[in-house]
Amino acid sequence: MSFDVSQKKARLSELVRSACTLDFVEHEFVDFFGDVSPLNEDACSYTYTARRDGMRLEFTIFPLSGEVYADIFRDGVAESIVRSRLRDCTHARFVQFGPALCLEIGRPHLPTSERSAPLSWGLRLIIDPHLRVELIHERG
Numbered sequence: 001m002s003f004d005v006s007q008k009k010a011r012l013s014e015l016v017r018s019a020c021t022l023d024f025v026e027h028e029f030v031d032f033f034g035d036v037s038p039l040n041e042d043a044c045s046y047t048y049t050a051r052r053d054g055m056r057l058e059f060t061i062f063p064l065s066g067e068v069y070a071d072i073f074r075d076g077v078a079e080s081i082v083r084s085r086l087r088d089c090t091h092a093r094f095v096q097f098g099p100a101l102c103l104e105i106g107r108p109h110l111p112t113s114e115r116s117a118p119l120s121w122g123l124r125l126i127i128d129p130h131l132r133v134e135l136i137h138e139r140g
Contacts, residue, residue: 021066022089023115032094032103050127057131066090068105070123070133082133084123091119102126106136
């Protein structure tokens with residue numbers, strides 16, 4: 001009987017991913033933000049940061065619970081000037097939105113595993129050429 005540690009780790013990683021509420025593909029977030037986010041101290045979240053024109057976006061994702069925090073700070077101001085807390089997010093995707101690549105994160109109207117399903121609520125984030133945050137609230 002052989003014991004292959006790498007196979008055990010791969011299975012454990014697959015189990016953790018299947019338990020996540022939010023479909024989260026880490027390398028897509030790294031490509032979008034241009035920043036590698038190690039697992040935060042709570043061992044449940046990742047935080048990505050983008051800086052543009054004296055503003056800083058801090059975006060924290062909790063894949064297991066489906067929570068997403070987005071805060072925008074202005075240089076010289078201690079508290080965030082924009083704050084968003086979403087719960088029960090199930091979908092995250094990167095799409096072209098006009099000339100810009102954006103992150104859409106939220107939940108479709110009906111439960112589905114289809115990644116391209118329209119989101120009925122959530123956030124749309126654009127970081128290039130400047131920071132832009134839009135609320136998604138589609139009416140159907």
